[in-house]
Amino acid sequence: MRENTRIDWHARVEQALARVFASLDEPLAWQTLAGELHASPWHFHRCFRQLTGETVKQCLRRLRLERAAFQAAHGEARITDIALEAGFETLEAFLKAFRRAHGISPGGVRKLGAWAGTIAAPSNLHYAPGEPRKHFFIADKGDAHMDVKITTLSPLKLVCYRNFGEYWNLPGTWQKLFELMASQGVAMPAPTGMTVFHDHFDEVPMPDKRSDAAVYVPQDIELVEGLFRYETPGGLYAVKPHFGSCEEIGTTWDKWREEWLPTSGWQLDKTRPSLEWYQGHFDFAPPELHVTLLCDAVCRA
DSSP states (O other), X not given: OOHHHHHHHHHHHHHHHHHHHTTTTSOOOHHHHHHHTTOOHHHHHHHHHHHHSSOHHHHHHHHHHHHHHHHHHHOOOOHHHHHHHTTOXXXXXXXXXXXXXXXXXXXXXXHHOSOOOOOOOTTOOOOOTTSOOOOOOOOOSXXXXXXXXXXXXXXXXXXXXXXXXXXXXHHHHHHHHHHHHHHTTOOSSOSEXXXXXXXXXXXXXXXXXXXXXXXXXXXXXXXXXXXXXXEOOOEEEEEEEEESOGXXXXXXXXXXXXXXXXXXXXXXXXXXXXXXEEESOGGGSOGGGOEEEEXXXXXXX
Protein backbone atom coordinates (compact mmCIF):
# COMPACT_ATOMS: atom_id res chain seq x y z
CA MET A 1 0.00 0.00 0.00
CA ARG A 2 1.45 3.39 -1.02
CA GLU A 3 2.04 5.87 1.77
CA ASN A 4 -0.56 8.43 0.59
CA THR A 5 -3.10 5.64 0.07
CA ARG A 6 -2.26 4.28 3.51
CA ILE A 7 -2.85 7.69 5.10
CA ASP A 8 -6.19 8.02 3.28
CA TRP A 9 -7.29 4.59 4.46
CA HIS A 10 -6.08 5.34 7.98
CA ALA A 11 -8.57 8.25 8.04
CA ARG A 12 -11.35 6.04 6.67
CA VAL A 13 -10.66 3.32 9.20
CA GLU A 14 -10.72 5.97 11.95
CA GLN A 15 -14.28 6.80 10.83
CA ALA A 16 -15.20 3.13 10.75
CA LEU A 17 -13.83 2.60 14.27
CA ALA A 18 -15.85 5.54 15.59
CA ARG A 19 -18.94 3.84 14.15
CA VAL A 20 -17.93 0.50 15.68
CA PHE A 21 -17.55 2.05 19.15
CA ALA A 22 -20.99 3.63 18.79
CA SER A 23 -22.59 0.35 17.70
CA LEU A 24 -21.84 -2.04 20.55
CA ASP A 25 -25.58 -2.37 21.24
CA GLU A 26 -26.70 -2.96 17.67
CA PRO A 27 -25.91 -5.31 14.77
CA LEU A 28 -23.29 -3.86 12.43
CA ALA A 29 -22.05 -5.56 9.26
CA TRP A 30 -18.75 -4.65 7.65
CA GLN A 31 -20.59 -4.37 4.32
CA THR A 32 -22.67 -1.56 5.86
CA LEU A 33 -19.52 0.27 6.97
CA ALA A 34 -18.03 -0.09 3.50
CA GLY A 35 -21.13 1.49 1.99
CA GLU A 36 -21.01 4.40 4.43
CA LEU A 37 -17.38 5.03 3.42
CA HIS A 38 -18.19 4.69 -0.31
CA ALA A 39 -15.73 1.82 -0.68
CA SER A 40 -16.07 -1.63 -2.19
CA PRO A 41 -16.84 -4.20 0.54
CA TRP A 42 -13.88 -6.39 -0.38
CA HIS A 43 -11.37 -3.50 -0.43
CA PHE A 44 -12.70 -2.06 2.85
CA HIS A 45 -12.52 -5.45 4.55
CA ARG A 46 -8.92 -5.95 3.41
CA CYS A 47 -7.73 -2.45 4.41
CA PHE A 48 -9.50 -2.48 7.78
CA ARG A 49 -7.86 -5.77 8.68
CA GLN A 50 -4.46 -4.70 7.34
CA LEU A 51 -4.42 -1.47 9.37
CA THR A 52 -6.01 -2.65 12.63
CA GLY A 53 -4.99 -6.30 12.74
CA GLU A 54 -8.65 -7.36 13.14
CA THR A 55 -11.75 -7.75 11.02
CA VAL A 56 -14.76 -5.59 11.89
CA LYS A 57 -16.48 -8.66 13.32
CA GLN A 58 -13.47 -9.52 15.50
CA CYS A 59 -13.18 -5.92 16.69
CA LEU A 60 -16.86 -5.73 17.64
CA ARG A 61 -16.74 -9.06 19.44
CA ARG A 62 -13.61 -8.09 21.39
CA LEU A 63 -15.01 -4.70 22.46
CA ARG A 64 -18.27 -6.30 23.58
CA LEU A 65 -16.36 -8.87 25.63
CA GLU A 66 -14.24 -6.08 27.16
CA ARG A 67 -17.41 -4.19 28.05
CA ALA A 68 -18.87 -7.37 29.53
CA ALA A 69 -15.79 -7.72 31.75
CA PHE A 70 -16.17 -4.11 32.91
CA GLN A 71 -19.84 -4.68 33.68
CA ALA A 72 -19.06 -7.87 35.59
CA ALA A 73 -16.33 -6.17 37.64
CA HIS A 74 -18.00 -2.84 38.37
CA GLY A 75 -21.75 -3.36 38.13
CA GLU A 76 -24.53 -5.44 39.62
CA ALA A 77 -26.19 -6.60 36.40
CA ARG A 78 -27.01 -10.29 36.11
CA ILE A 79 -24.50 -12.28 34.08
CA THR A 80 -27.35 -13.43 31.83
CA ASP A 81 -28.24 -9.81 31.02
CA ILE A 82 -24.59 -8.98 30.34
CA ALA A 83 -24.44 -11.94 27.95
CA LEU A 84 -27.49 -10.77 26.01
CA GLU A 85 -26.14 -7.21 25.85
CA ALA A 86 -22.89 -8.58 24.43
CA GLY A 87 -24.85 -10.15 21.56
CA PHE A 88 -24.86 -13.79 22.67
CA GLU A 89 -28.02 -15.83 22.29
CA THR A 90 -27.21 -18.26 25.11
CA LEU A 91 -25.46 -17.92 28.46
CA GLU A 92 -23.42 -21.05 27.71
CA ALA A 93 -21.95 -19.54 24.52
CA PHE A 94 -21.15 -16.30 26.37
CA LEU A 95 -19.41 -18.05 29.26
CA LYS A 96 -17.30 -20.10 26.85
CA ALA A 97 -16.29 -17.04 24.80
CA PHE A 98 -15.62 -14.95 27.92
CA ARG A 99 -13.32 -17.54 29.47
CA ARG A 100 -11.50 -18.08 26.18
CA ALA A 101 -10.90 -14.32 25.82
CA HIS A 102 -10.14 -13.42 29.45
CA GLY A 103 -8.92 -16.68 30.97
CA ILE A 104 -11.41 -16.32 33.82
CA SER A 105 -15.19 -16.55 34.29
CA PRO A 106 -17.45 -13.46 34.68
CA GLY A 107 -18.11 -14.56 38.26
CA GLY A 108 -14.37 -14.66 38.88
CA VAL A 109 -14.01 -11.13 37.51
CA ARG A 110 -16.81 -9.94 39.80
CA LYS A 111 -14.96 -11.33 42.82
CA LEU A 112 -11.72 -9.62 41.78
CA GLY A 113 -13.41 -6.23 41.42
CA ALA A 114 -10.47 -4.01 40.40
CA TRP A 115 -9.74 -5.57 37.03
CA ALA A 116 -9.20 -3.87 33.65
CA GLY A 117 -10.50 -6.68 31.45
CA THR A 118 -8.79 -5.57 28.25
CA ILE A 119 -7.99 -8.08 25.51
CA ALA A 120 -4.77 -7.74 23.50
CA ALA A 121 -5.30 -5.99 20.16
CA PRO A 122 -2.79 -4.68 17.58
CA SER A 123 -4.67 -1.36 17.38
CA ASN A 124 -4.42 -0.77 21.16
CA LEU A 125 -8.03 0.44 21.18
CA HIS A 126 -10.12 -0.79 24.09
CA TYR A 127 -13.46 -0.28 25.78
CA ALA A 128 -13.00 2.56 28.29
CA PRO A 129 -16.27 4.11 29.53
CA GLY A 130 -16.09 7.83 30.25
CA GLU A 131 -12.84 8.29 28.34
CA PRO A 132 -12.47 9.79 24.85
CA ARG A 133 -11.65 7.22 22.20
CA LYS A 134 -7.94 7.16 21.42
CA HIS A 135 -6.52 7.17 17.91
CA PHE A 136 -5.37 3.74 16.90
CA PHE A 137 -1.84 2.60 16.16
CA ILE A 138 -1.35 1.00 12.75
CA ALA A 139 -0.86 -2.73 13.18
CA ASP A 140 2.56 -4.25 12.55
CA LYS A 141 3.45 -6.13 9.37
CA GLY A 142 2.47 -9.58 10.54
CA ASP A 143 3.64 -12.45 12.64
CA ALA A 144 6.81 -13.10 10.63
CA HIS A 145 8.05 -9.66 11.73
CA MET A 146 7.43 -10.17 15.43
CA ASP A 147 9.97 -8.17 17.40
CA VAL A 148 11.61 -11.07 19.23
CA LYS A 149 15.27 -10.92 20.22
CA ILE A 150 17.52 -13.79 21.33
CA THR A 151 19.79 -12.49 24.06
CA THR A 152 21.80 -13.67 27.06
CA LEU A 153 20.37 -12.58 30.41
CA SER A 154 22.60 -12.38 33.47
CA PRO A 155 21.51 -14.04 36.72
CA LEU A 156 19.51 -11.81 39.06
CA LYS A 157 19.21 -12.19 42.82
CA LEU A 158 15.58 -11.67 43.81
CA VAL A 159 13.34 -11.62 46.85
CA CYS A 160 10.13 -13.53 46.15
CA TYR A 161 6.66 -14.42 47.40
CA ARG A 162 5.11 -17.55 45.86
CA ASN A 163 1.77 -18.20 44.22
CA PHE A 164 0.43 -21.68 43.47
CA GLY A 165 -2.16 -22.33 40.77
CA GLU A 166 -4.20 -19.74 38.86
CA TYR A 167 -2.24 -16.79 37.51
CA TRP A 168 -5.22 -14.54 38.19
CA ASN A 169 -4.23 -14.76 41.86
CA LEU A 170 -0.96 -12.94 41.11
CA PRO A 171 -2.25 -9.40 41.85
CA GLY A 172 -2.92 -10.55 45.41
CA THR A 173 0.51 -12.20 45.51
CA TRP A 174 2.15 -8.92 44.49
CA GLN A 175 0.16 -7.03 47.11
CA LYS A 176 1.34 -9.45 49.79
CA LEU A 177 4.96 -9.06 48.62
CA PHE A 178 4.67 -5.27 48.82
CA GLU A 179 3.24 -5.47 52.34
CA LEU A 180 5.99 -7.79 53.58
CA MET A 181 8.74 -5.74 51.96
CA ALA A 182 7.32 -2.53 53.42
CA SER A 183 7.38 -4.15 56.86
CA GLN A 184 11.15 -4.54 56.32
CA GLY A 185 11.55 -0.86 55.50
CA VAL A 186 12.12 -1.41 51.77
CA ALA A 187 10.55 1.27 49.55
CA MET A 188 8.14 -0.16 46.99
CA PRO A 189 7.69 -0.54 44.12
CA ALA A 190 11.26 -1.64 43.52
CA PRO A 191 13.15 -0.50 40.39
CA THR A 192 13.25 -4.07 39.06
CA GLY A 193 10.22 -6.32 39.36
CA MET A 194 9.25 -9.49 37.56
CA THR A 195 6.99 -12.51 37.80
CA VAL A 196 8.92 -15.78 37.63
CA PHE A 197 6.99 -18.66 36.03
CA HIS A 198 8.58 -22.01 36.91
CA ASP A 199 5.99 -24.19 35.14
CA HIS A 200 4.72 -22.11 32.20
CA PHE A 201 4.09 -25.21 30.08
CA ASP A 202 0.87 -26.91 28.94
CA GLU A 203 1.77 -30.30 30.41
CA VAL A 204 1.83 -28.94 33.98
CA PRO A 205 -1.72 -28.86 35.48
CA MET A 206 -2.78 -25.39 36.60
CA PRO A 207 -3.08 -26.32 40.31
CA ASP A 208 0.58 -27.43 40.24
CA LYS A 209 1.99 -24.33 38.54
CA ARG A 210 4.40 -22.21 40.60
CA SER A 211 4.83 -18.48 40.02
CA ASP A 212 6.70 -15.90 42.10
CA ALA A 213 6.19 -12.17 42.52
CA ALA A 214 9.82 -11.06 42.69
CA VAL A 215 11.88 -7.87 43.12
CA TYR A 216 15.56 -7.08 42.94
CA VAL A 217 16.73 -5.58 46.23
CA PRO A 218 20.33 -4.32 46.18
CA GLN A 219 20.84 -4.27 49.94
CA ASP A 220 20.80 -7.28 52.25
CA ILE A 221 17.61 -7.48 54.28
CA GLU A 222 16.35 -9.93 56.85
CA LEU A 223 13.49 -11.90 55.35
CA VAL A 224 10.24 -12.32 57.23
CA GLU A 225 8.19 -15.51 56.99
CA GLY A 226 6.76 -16.04 53.51
CA LEU A 227 9.61 -14.35 51.63
CA PHE A 228 12.52 -16.26 50.12
CA ARG A 229 15.57 -15.57 47.96
CA TYR A 230 15.91 -16.86 44.41
CA GLU A 231 18.57 -16.36 41.75
CA THR A 232 17.48 -16.59 38.13
CA PRO A 233 19.74 -18.98 36.18
CA GLY A 234 20.44 -16.56 33.31
CA GLY A 235 21.38 -17.85 29.86
CA LEU A 236 19.79 -17.57 26.42
CA TYR A 237 16.28 -16.11 26.33
CA ALA A 238 13.85 -15.17 23.59
CA VAL A 239 12.57 -11.73 24.59
CA LYS A 240 9.36 -10.19 23.23
CA PRO A 241 8.37 -6.64 24.30
CA HIS A 242 4.70 -6.21 25.17
CA PHE A 243 2.98 -2.83 25.15
CA GLY A 244 -0.27 -2.70 27.13
CA SER A 245 -1.84 -3.65 30.42
CA CYS A 246 -0.89 -6.77 32.37
CA GLU A 247 -4.29 -8.34 31.62
CA GLU A 248 -3.32 -8.52 27.92
CA ILE A 249 0.01 -10.27 28.44
CA GLY A 250 -1.28 -13.85 28.40
CA THR A 251 -2.78 -13.45 24.93
CA THR A 252 0.43 -11.89 23.58
CA TRP A 253 2.57 -14.64 25.06
CA ASP A 254 0.36 -17.42 23.68
CA LYS A 255 0.32 -15.80 20.24
CA TRP A 256 4.06 -15.57 19.78
CA ARG A 257 4.65 -19.02 21.25
CA GLU A 258 2.17 -20.48 18.77
CA GLU A 259 3.12 -18.43 15.69
CA TRP A 260 6.76 -17.35 16.06
CA LEU A 261 8.44 -20.14 18.04
CA PRO A 262 7.61 -23.14 15.76
CA THR A 263 9.44 -21.61 12.76
CA SER A 264 12.20 -19.79 14.67
CA GLY A 265 14.76 -22.59 14.94
CA TRP A 266 14.52 -22.39 18.75
CA GLN A 267 12.66 -24.42 21.36
CA LEU A 268 11.73 -23.84 25.00
CA ASP A 269 14.32 -24.82 27.59
CA LYS A 270 12.02 -26.21 30.26
CA THR A 271 14.80 -26.50 32.83
CA ARG A 272 14.72 -22.72 33.33
CA PRO A 273 11.83 -20.40 34.24
CA SER A 274 10.01 -17.88 32.07
CA LEU A 275 10.10 -14.25 33.18
CA GLU A 276 7.61 -11.40 32.93
CA TRP A 277 9.92 -8.41 33.42
CA TYR A 278 8.21 -5.08 34.13
CA GLN A 279 9.92 -1.96 32.82
CA GLY A 280 9.35 1.13 34.97
CA HIS A 281 6.53 2.10 37.32
CA PHE A 282 3.15 1.50 35.68
CA ASP A 283 1.40 4.14 37.79
CA PHE A 284 3.04 6.93 35.80
CA ALA A 285 1.89 5.99 32.29
CA PRO A 286 -1.40 5.09 30.56
CA PRO A 287 -1.92 1.33 30.04
CA GLU A 288 -1.08 1.41 26.33
CA LEU A 289 2.43 2.64 27.22
CA HIS A 290 3.17 0.00 29.85
CA VAL A 291 6.18 -2.04 28.70
CA THR A 292 6.80 -5.62 29.80
CA LEU A 293 9.53 -7.92 28.49
CA LEU A 294 8.25 -11.48 28.01
CA CYS A 295 11.26 -13.77 28.40
CA ASP A 296 11.24 -17.47 27.53
CA ALA A 297 14.32 -19.61 28.16
CA VAL A 298 15.34 -21.21 24.84
CA CYS A 299 17.86 -23.56 23.28
CA ARG A 300 18.52 -24.58 19.69
CA ALA A 301 15.80 -26.82 18.22
